[in-house]
Amino acid sequence: MSQYVLRRLLIAIPSLLGISLVLFVVLALAPGDPFSELATNPNVPPEVALALRAKFGLDDPIYLRYLHWLNAMLHGDWGFSFVSRMNVDTLILQRLPTTLYVIGSAQILALLIAIPVGVYAATKPYSLFDQVANTLAFVGFSLPTFFTGILFILIFSVTLDWLPFVYTTDIKGTGIHWLAETIRQAIMPVAVLGLFQAASMTRFVRSAMLDVIRLDYVTTARAKGIGQRRVIIKHVMRNAMIPVVTLIALQIPAVFGGAIVTEQIFRIPGIGSLLISSILSNDTPVVMAVTFVFACLVVLFNLIADVLYGWLDPRISLR
Amino acid sequence: MLDKELRSMIGDVKDGRMDRRGFIQRLAAVGLTAPLANQILALGGVAMAEGASTYKPTKRGGGGALKLLWWQGPTLLNPHFATGTKDQDGARLFYEPLACWDPDGNMKLVLAAEIPSIQNGGLAADGKSVTWKLKPGVKWHDGTPFTADDVVFNWEYAKDPATSALTIATLRDITVEKVDDLTVRVLFNKPTPFWADAFVGAPNTIIPKHLFKDYMGSKSREAPTNLSPVGTGPYKFVEFKPGDLVRGVINPDYHMANRPYFDSIEMKGGGDAVSAARAVIQTGEYDFGWNIQVEDDVLLRLEKGGKGKTVYAVGGDTEFIALNFTDPNTEVDGERSSMKTKHPLFSDPAVRKALSLLIDRESVKKAIYGRAGRTTANFLNGPEKFVSKNTTWEFSIEKASKILDDAGWKPGADGIREKDGKKLKLLYQTAINGPRQKTQAIVKQACQKAGIDVELKSVVASVFFSSDVGNPDTYSKFYADMEMFQIPLSQPDPSQHMRRYLSNLVATKENKWQGTNFPRWVNKEYDATILAADGEMDPVKRAAFYIKANDLMYQDIVFIPVQHRLKVEAAANNLRPVVSGWANETDNLFDWYREE
Numbered sequence: 048m049s050q051y052v053l054r055r056l057l058i059a060i061p062s063l064l065g066i067s068l069v070l071f072v073v074l075a076l077a078p079g080d081p082f083s084e085l086a087t088n089p090n091v092p093p094e095v096a097l098a099l100r101a102k103f104g105l106d107d108p109i110y111l112r113y114l115h116w117l118n119a120m121l122h123g124d125w126g127f128s129f130v131s132r133m134n135v136d137t138l139i140l141q142r143l144p145t146t147l148y149v150i151g152s153a154q155i156l157a158l159l160i161a162i163p164v165g166v167y168a169a170t171k172p173y174s175l176f177d178q179v180a181n182t183l184a185f186v187g188f189s190l191p192t193f194f195t196g197i198l199f200i201l202i203f204s205v206t207l208d209w210l211p212f213v214y215t216t217d218i219k220g221t222g223i224h225w226l227a228e229t230i231r232q233a234i235m236p237v238a239v240l241g242l243f244q245a246a247s248m249t250r251f252v253r254s255a256m257l258d259v260i261r262l263d264y265v266t267t268a269r270a271k272g273i274g275q276r277r278v279i280i281k282h283v284m285r286n287a288m289i290p291v292v293t294l295i296a297l298q299i300p301a302v303f304g305g306a307i308v309t310e311q312i313f314r315i316p317g318i319g320s321l322l323i324s325s326i327l328s329n330d331t332p333v334v335m336a337v338t339f340v341f342a343c344l345v346v347l348f349n350l351i352a353d354v355l356y357g358w359l360d361p362r363i364s365l366r
Numbered sequence: 367m368l369d370k371e372l373r374s375m376i377g378d379v380k381d382g383r384m385d386r387r388g389f390i391q392r393l394a395a396v397g398l399t400a401p402l403a404n405q406i407l408a409l410g411g412v413a414m415a416e417g418a419s420t421y422k423p424t425k426r427g428g429g430g431a432l433k434l435l436w437w438q439g440p441t442l443l444n445p446h447f448a449t450g451t452k453d454q455d456g457a458r459l460f461y462e463p464l465a466c467w468d469p470d471g472n473m474k475l476v477l478a479a480e481i482p483s484i485q486n487g488g489l490a491a492d493g494k495s496v497t498w499k500l501k502p503g504v505k506w507h508d509g510t511p512f513t514a515d516d517v518v519f520n521w522e523y524a525k526d527p528a529t530s531a532l533t534i535a536t537l538r539d540i541t542v543e544k545v546d547d548l549t550v551r552v553l554f555n556k557p558t559p560f561w562a563d564a565f566v567g568a569p570n571t572i573i574p575k576h577l578f579k580d581y582m583g584s585k586s587r588e589a590p591t592n593l594s595p596v597g598t599g600p601y602k603f604v605e606f607k608p609g610d611l612v613r614g615v616i617n618p619d620y621h622m623a624n625r626p627y628f629d630s631i632e633m634k635g636g637g638d639a640v641s642a643a644r645a646v647i648q649t650g651e652y653d654f655g656w657n658i659q660v661e662d663d664v665l666l667r668l669e670k671g672g673k674g675k676t677v678y679a680v681g682g683d684t685e686f687i688a689l690n691f692t693d694p695n696t697e698v699d700g701e702r703s704s705m706k707t708k709h710p711l712f713s714d715p716a717v718r719k720a721l722s723l724l725i726d727r728e729s730v731k732k733a734i735y736g737r738a739g740r741t742t743a744n745f746l747n748g749p750e751k752f753v754s755k756n757t758t759w760e761f762s763i764e765k766a767s768k769i770l771d772d773a774g775w776k777p778g779a780d781g782i783r784e785k786d787g788k789k790l791k792l793l794y795q796t797a798i799n800g801p802r803q804k805t806q807a808i809v810k811q812a813c814q815k816a817g818i819d820v821e822l823k824s825v826v827a828s829v830f831f832s833s834d835v836g837n838p839d840t841y842s843k844f845y846a847d848m849e850m851f852q853i854p855l856s857q858p859d860p861s862q863h864m865r866r867y868l869s870n871l872v873a874t875k876e877n878k879w880q881g882t883n884f885p886r887w888v889n890k891e892y893d894a895t896i897l898a899a900d901g902e903m904d905p906v907k908r909a910a911f912y913i914k915a916n917d918l919m920y921q922d923i924v925f926i927p928v929q930h931r932l933k934v935e936a937a938a939n940n941l942r943p944v945v946s947g948w949a950n951e952t953d954n955l956f957d958w959y960r961e962e
Binding site: 081098208215315 | 431435441442444447449450527530532534535587592593605607608609610611613632634635636637638641644645648649651652826828829832833834836837839842878880881882
């Protein structure tokens with residue numbers, strides 16, 4: 048087992064190098080620079096912007112820039128943002144808690160909805176409950192988050208005036224009041240993201256359950272006179288959850304990566320909004336760091352999913 | 367003639383025969399009003415009046431929290447590194463300049479004790495120096511006194527290229543010297559009629575020497591105070607998250623009486639302009655929304671029964687269509703739009719003239735800009751004193767067609783006009799931005815009716831405005847026949863703005879397209895006029911030069927002005943913001959209050 052993990056980790060190195068190279072080259076080839084705002088400012092002559100480009104190394108050949116970046120990264124130096132002249136790691140760490148809170152809550156909400164609904168729907172396929180759940184799930188994952196987000200804002204903020212639609216990290220008050228406000232402002236983004244995730248996950252859980260529920264050993268268990276509840280929870284769910292666990296493990300990097308659209312709509316200062324604003328302003332060091340960390344997490348959680356798989360299902364052996 | 371009359375009027379004001387207001391009204395009557403009328407008086411020997419204040423509260427604080435919404439939040443708080451106005455706006459909450467501009471373009475004192483004038487010895491008669499007296503008793507937020515050393519330090523800090531300050535442009539050609547602890551002198555290397563650039567306005571705020579002196583040059587990025595400013599402003603720094611949040615609390619020792627009104631301030635970033643308008647006007651979650659570039663229809667709808675309203679500020683920003691004087695489709699020595707070529711169609715003045723008749727400015731205003739736009743025939747739309755009254759504009763497809771007919775451009779089989787085998791087909795580019803694409807559509811339609819085929823192209827703003835030499839789509843390469851955007855006028859003076867179009871500043875491959883004259887227009891008379899204006903200390907003659915420069919552009923049809931654009935902000939109904947078209951939104955923040 049440990050040998051397997053070690054081997055996988057070693058294989059990860061070249062693939063991460065490859066990923067970083069591709070990311071870097073694509074970003075370097077992308078047009079524009081971080082100083083476009085200066086162009087129309089008559090107070091700043093163009094040669095000032097040009098001098099800054101040179102100073103930040105934007106005029107060096109791509110391979111040199113890549114080697115510089117790689118070397119710095121290996122020494123733990125993530126570089127600094129061209130736009131805010133701040134260290135990239137500080138910038139990311141500043142935004143990580145918010146993303147973890149909002150996106151993490153949304154994932155938990157999705158699981159809390161998807162597992163019970165999916166399981167119950169699978170025990171009674173084609174019943175009224177199943178039909179309704181299926182239809183809602185279909186509607187849910189057909190509606191993009193930018194649409195549901197704006198819809199929620201119109202209903203709950205503008206019309207009903209119940210919830211704020213600008214997420215703020217600076218809530219006044221302490222104790223219970225602070226907690227209440229923190230939860231209140233997260234309701235809409237968490238609901239928008241959670242329901243979207245729940246919709247597709249419900250269908251996944253349901254089909255995983257249906258696969259298992261037809262197997263002979265389930266019939267055997269029932270024949271032995273074990274109650275429906277126990278059969279479903281102890282015998283069916285346990286096996287049906289194996290692919291679901293993998294799916295969840297692979298979703299976790301997304302929790303760190305943030306949700307670009309939802310974060311933008313609700314002004315959540317998370318990783319997703321950092322990424323999109325950095326891309327728009329051609330802030331290469333930040334884009335590079337966020338995407339590369341994301342790539343590392345994907346590789347890592349793939350490995351974790353594989354290991355988990357082997358642990359959950361002893362028939363699968365890892366060599 | 368005007369010159370003589372003005373001179374005698376200035377004499378009247380000096381001797382007390384005419385009051386200031388009377389003088390300014392007279393100037394208005396001859397078309398020379400507002401912002402720089404005061405500078406006329408200053409140079410004519412009468413001290414410039416400080417802008418009047420509308421501030422009512424009679425005690426400091428007690429106004430609760432002020433919540434600002436900037437849909438692009440500040441990403442850094444050192445004014446010397448500010449790449450855009452959003453960063454200057456954020457830094458301005460804590461740092462202050464010597465003086466700033468009020469909504470009428472008048473100077474307002476901040477850290478300076480008096481406005482330099484010839485009487486008080488502040489202005490040198492030859493225009494080569496200005497002496498600023500500083501307010502005594504001003505303290506930085508950490509208690510250290512603010513002195514002339516701080517002002518001199520800012521100049522030394524920014525002019526060092528290793529610091530990578532963007533304010534280097536303003537500060538590198540001047541010399542700043544300390545006269546005494548509360549007096550600094552700015553020396554120019556040539557007569558400078560517009561002396562209020564360095565240390566004036568939000569882009570030129572002053573940082574403390576004692577906290578930055580160890581971080582000059584290449585170490586500039588390491589200063590901890592880059593992210594946690596210690597200024598002299600009405601609010602003290604609390605917290606900063608780049609692109610997301612800036613927070614401050616009242617400075618109880620602020621140097622202006624009864625100010626500030628608010629106990630704390632918060633500037634939230636992120637999102638988009640429409641939802642920012644909604645959060646201020648419709649739901650009232652925020653008190654003030656910055657730069658609400660939203661269609662007027664939408665704003666009018668939001669304002670119905672809303673909790674806020676829109677606020678406009680007139681400046682000198684002109685949205686224009688520039689015509690290319692070189693050929694974008696012929697490559698000479700590896701360079702398109704080369705100075706060795708002439709534009710095949712625009713070299714016929716009739717085509718340029720016809721085109722200027724085909725821009726329906728009134729429809730653009732009605733359908734797109736609404737209350738945030740004014741139609742204009744001029745490239746230079748402010749300050750008032752510099753605006754030409756000699757120009758007119760018109761929209762007429764018939765006249766345009768007639769001009770083209772007369773010039774020999776006859777419609778071909780496909781309805782597109784042609785002459786000598788050259789078809790009237792134009793490529794019209796701009797940055798991606800809703801109003802711009804709609805304007806493009808309006809122009810295209812009118813051109814089509816007149817037999818001109820217009821192809822539209824839109825480029826992402828970060829590419830269009832970039833200084834990337836390798837990219838063919840930048841505005842300065844101008845690989846199109848016409849292009850539309852605006853260059854903001856960031857101070858109440860046109861000198862930098864108009865200098866861009868000198869013949870020797872043409873953007874070429876040789877200067878890596880860093881030349882500012884992107885239409886590649888060459889006019890000897892224009893060059894002479896601008897150079898004369900640059901050294902002219904007589905404000906009336908100087909204004910006349912800029913009016914002439916504008917009229918030369920108008921005659922040659924270098925630019926077709928589309929709209930004189932106003933600043934649009936959103937504010938809560940009870941908020942009394944002071945916003946100037948000549949300054950950043952937060953420049954007059956010390957005068958903001960809430961009506962109870």
